[in-house]
Amino acid sequence: MMILGLVRWMQPVHGYDVRRELLSWGADKWANVQPGSIYHALRKLTEEGLIRAVATEQVGARPARTTYEVTPVGEDEFQTLLRGFWWGLSEPLDPFSAAFGFLPALPRSEAAAALRNRANLLRANVASMRASLESDWIRNSKPVHVGWMFELWAARAEAELSWCEQVADRVESGVSYLPAELENAEGWSAWREGGAPLDADPE
Incomplete structure (x- = not known):
């Protein structure tokens, strides 16, 4: 297009x-x-x-x-x-979403550290985009609305980095990842604690 x-x-x-x-x-x-x-x-x-x-x-x-x-x-x-x-909604594919689906497979300390690292990477991207918005390249670009897209990406990144930090806090707090019906189910103890061993069989 x-x-x-x-x-x-x-x-x-x-x-x-x-x-x-x-x-x-x-x-x-x-x-x-x-x-x-x-x-x-x-x-x-x-x-x-x-x-x-x-x-x-x-x-x-x-x-x-x-x-x-x-x-x-x-x-x-x-x-x-x-x-x-314009009228449709298409979510970008991000491998992180697939990895996050297996959050319990990581030790809590590593999961929290990875989330905070992702937040820092996003923060650096936001700073770069904000700098670009102030640069001559954007001010002199044609058309002007290219700069408006940078504003959108910066806003999205800021929202995600805030989410990463909030989830890292939850992970570190020790909150269970499992729904209530699985809290005491056999075979889920490692996942409940965070960081299932590689040879664990949740079934």
Whole structure:
């Protein structure tokens, strides 16, 4: 959607200019758009009939540059994708969520330390994002709303680091991880204490 949208925005446009614009937004860091994949994506969009090449020109010994524009089919696809992402909710996949599901497998001291370390890493990221918001790169970026996304990411990170610290406090307090019906169930004693041994069989 990013590449299709930029072709639509800047058309007629060379692939080089699409690449430069995406990098000026920092999209390689937050949208999983790698600079080396942009030309491949343009070719794929062309093959699918979403964009078309309108001209190819070469100046001196420089590589030939192809100019692209969006087709009617591409316009429909862009509008569909755009509204799907605006009106939908898609949670990012984070391996930490899977690991946290096995919280009782870690000793309490290690789990609490890992949570506090995660909070510190998030705090450093927030500081970096806040610095970027004050930098000339953001102030001079185009469009301005790229900076607004940094504000969103900083707010999310601040919320998560607060959660990490709160859960670390709970872990250290000795609160049981198990629901009441399993508190005295056979085979769950190690999990109740936090830090089940690797050879433990909870069944």
